[in-house]
Each structure stands twice: as C-alpha cells, then as structure tokens.
Amino acid sequence: MSPPTVSVVMPVFNRERFVGEAVQSILSQTFANLELIVVDDGSTDRTSEILRSFADPRLHVIRQENRGIGAAMNTGLRAVRGEYVARLDSDDVWLPDMLEAQLRVLEAHPHAGLVYARAQGMEHDGTPHHSTWGIPQRYPDDSLRSMLYGDCTCNITIVARRACFERGGLYDESLATGEDWDLWLRVARHYPFAFNDRVVARFRWHEDNITGPNSPHYVDSLDGRVRVLDKFFSQPDLPAPITAMKPVAYQNLHVGTGLLWLGRRELRRALRSFGKAVRQGGNPPVTLLRIAWFVLSWEVLGKFPLGRRFVAWQAATRRRWREER
Numbered sequence: 001m002s003p004p005t006v007s008v009v010m011p012v013f014n015r016e017r018f019v020g021e022a023v024q025s026i027l028s029q030t031f032a033n034l035e036l037i038v039v040d041d042g043s044t045d046r047t048s049e050i051l052r053s054f055a056d057p058r059l060h061v062i063r064q065e066n067r068g069i070g071a072a073m074n075t076g077l078r079a080v081r082g083e084y085v086a087r088l089d090s091d092d093v094w095l096p097d098m099l100e101a102q103l104r105v106l107e108a109h110p111h112a113g114l115v116y117a118r119a120q121g122m123e124h125d126g127t128p129h130h131s132t133w134g135i136p137q138r139y140p141d142d143s144l145r146s147m148l149y150g151d152c153t154c155n156i157t158i159v160a161r162r163a164c165f166e167r168g169g170l171y172d173e174s175l176a177t178g179e180d181w182d183l184w185l186r187v188a189r190h191y192p193f194a195f196n197d198r199v200v201a202r203f204r205w206h207e208d209n210i211t212g213p214n215s216p217h218y219v220d221s222l223d224g225r226v227r228v229l230d231k232f233f234s235q236p237d238l239p240a241p242i243t244a245m246k247p248v249a250y251q252n253l254h255v256g257t258g259l260l261w262l263g264r265r266e267l268r269r270a271l272r273s274f275g276k277a278v279r280q281g282g283n284p285p286v287t288l289l290r291i292a293w294f295v296l297s298w299e300v301l302g303k304f305p306l307g308r309r310f311v312a313w314q315a316a317t318r319r320r321w322r323e324e325r
Contacts, residue, residue, distance in 0.1 A: 004058070005083055006034040006099055006159070009076030011069050012090035016046040017124075018204065020053070025093040027056050031100040034058060037076045038090075042066030047090075070171040070179045077170055086159045091204045092119070094156070098200040102159040105196045113191025114160035114184075116153040119201040126202075133203060136195050144188040148232070148245040150252045151181040153193070156201045158184075164191060172231075177224035185232050225253055251281030259294055 008026050012019050019038075026036050036056075040048055040063045051061050062075055077085065084103065088094055098117075105115045121129035134154030137146035146152055168187035171179045184193075233246050258273030274291050281287040 003081035004033050004035040007080035007082035008034055008036045008086045009073060010038045010088050010090055011041055011072035012038055012047055013041040014043050014045045015090040016050060018091040019047055020050045022088055022090050022093055026088060029099045030097045037079050039072040039076045041072040070173040074170045077165055083162055084159050085162055088156050092156050094201050101200055105194050109194040112194040113164045113187055114158050115194040115196055117157040117196040117198055117200045119154045119157050119203045120199045122202045122204055143193040145245055147185050147188050148249040153184055155180045175224055178228040182228045247280060247282035251277045251287055255291055
C-alpha cells in the first residue's frame with residue numbers, strides 16, 4: 001500500500017465517553033488520504049471495545065501498558081507513514097474540513113514547518129463555549145520568540161511536516177504536562193510556523209480533563225510548564241536575542257499561572273505567582289500594570305459579552321499596531 005498523505009496520532013486512556021466521536025471526526029474528514037493511529041495507553045474501561053467497532057481500514061490501534069501521554073504519542077509517531085502528522089486528543093473533535101484547510105495553508109507556505117489554527121471550547125455534552133485556543137504569533141516573523149512569549153498554538157489544530165520530528169525530536173516523556181510546548185519550542189528553532197485564523201476544531205471541557213482546574217494533577221501541570229522553560233533556557237547554544245526573552249517568558253508564564261489560581265479563588269497561590277512574575281520580569285512597574293489589566297479583563301470584563309468584545313478589540317488593535325511598526 002502507498003503511504004497516506006497525513007498520519008493522525010491519537011493517544012487515549014479511559015475515554016469511553018468521547019473516543020468514538022473523536023475517531024469519527026477524523027475518519028469523516030473531507031481530506032480522506034489519511035491513516036489514524038490510536039495508541040491505547042492501558043485503558044481499563046470500554047475504550048478498546050469502542051475502537052474495535054470501527055471497520056475503517058485507515059484506523060490502526062496500538063495497545064501498550066499505561067506509560068503517560070508523552071510515551072503514547074512517541075509510540076504513535078514511530079509508526080507514522082505520512083508526509084504530514086497531526087494529533088487529536090480523544091475527548092476533542094475536528095470540524096469536517098480541518099485537514100483540508102490546514103494542508104491548503106501549508107501548501108501556500110512551503111517554508112513553514114507546521115500550521116496551527118483556532119479551536120473553540122465546548123461543554124462535556126458538546127454545547128459550544130465562548131472560549132478559544134490558538135492566537136496569532138506575537139512576532140509574526142519569529143516563531144521561536146513568539147512561542148517563548150507564550151504558547152500561542154492549539155495542539156489539536158496543528159498539522160506538521162514529518163521533517164519537524166526528524167529535526168526537533170519526539171516528546172519528552174519525563175514531562176507530565178507542557179510536553180507539547182516543549183516539543184514545538186524545539187521545532188521552532190528550525191522552522192517558522194503558519195497560522196490559519198479560523199476555527200477548525202472543538203476542545204471539550206469536562207470533569208476528567210487531566211490539566212483541568214478540578215484535576216488532582218492541576219498543581220503538577222502548572223509546575224510542569226516552568227520545567228519547560230527551565231529546560232529550554234538551559235541550552236548553551238541559544239542566540240542572544242532568544243536568551244534576552246528569558247525574563248519576558250517567565251513573567252508571562254507566572255502571570256498566566258496567577259490568573260488560573262485566581263480563577264479557582266486560591267488567592268494565596270495567585271499572589272505567589274504574581275510575585276514571581278514581578279521578580280523575574282525585569283520591569284516591576286510594567287509587570288504590575290499588566291497584572292492589573294489581566295485581572296480586570298478576566299475577573300470583570302470577561303464575564304460579560306460586551307466586555308469580552310472590548311477585550312478582543314483592544315487585543316486586535318495592539319496586534320495591528322505591532323505589525324505596522
């Protein structure tokens with residue numbers, strides 16, 4: 001058999017409620033020349049039974065003992081045959097033309113290593129949510145600096161050339177969270193990224209999200225993102241402009257962490273994170289102003305449709321200003 005154009009990897013562990021819908025959203029893509037490699041990472045529920053119910057020959061299931069999401073992804077990546085590689089998590093879904101739309105962008109940007117887009121949130125039952133993931137790059141001509149400023153990608157919307165993994169490597173299996181950001185930081189040292197400014201997928205909020213606010217792994221998931229930056233900036237061969245991003249990278253990470261703790265009403269932890277942002281950001285007055293604005297945006301304006309529109313407008317205005325400079 002000739003190799004498919006796209007290889008899709010899906011790690012799964014005990015997702016009997018959602019995995020069938022996730023698989024179907026891939027097999028129903030308007031771009032059909034694909035293979036779907038599902039790595040069942042030691043599921044003990046009906047996940048395996050649901051996967052066996054699909055008769056599509058493009059679906060391949062690999063079963064292994066539970067080793068974590070990074071190991072599951074690496075098992076799948078070692079089996080891919082396609083020119084392009086994508087990933088969908090087992091509780092999320094793609095819109096029908098996701099692959100077609102993303103491949104079109106990659107064809108128009110032959111120097112880009114990958115393309116990403118936006119995904120819209122949904123509740124556990126599929127009800128749409130106003131939240132979205134995936135934003136334009138902070139520095140349109142510098143994907144690595146943009147990824148250090150903050151992870152702008154949405155992992156389930158990424159379609160990457162297979163060469164990205166040959167040069168950037170596979171997932172770091174020692175990371176319990178932030179493994180995607182770590183990988184794409186390594187890839188961004190070799191390739192620019194393209195952004196498709198449209199929604200191509202839906203990500204699901206539910207009580208079993210591994211990195212969700214109700215997860216027992218929540219604290220570890222936030223600490224894991226610090227490990228990603230620690231690992232990146234420990235590299236001895238970083239160019240000077242990249243090393244100069246270190247204060248900004250840590251500042252933004254700690255501000256974001258503080259906002260997440262604030263959303264959980266854990267004020268002490270939020271203040272601790274904000275304190276780290278002020279100490280590591282390099283410009284305390286500016287950092288304090290940014291924290292104040294984000295708290296206002298999240299805690300006040302973000303709770304009302306008009307406020308959300310205002311926040312989106314000012315973000316778009318600042319982005320246009322940066323691009324025109």
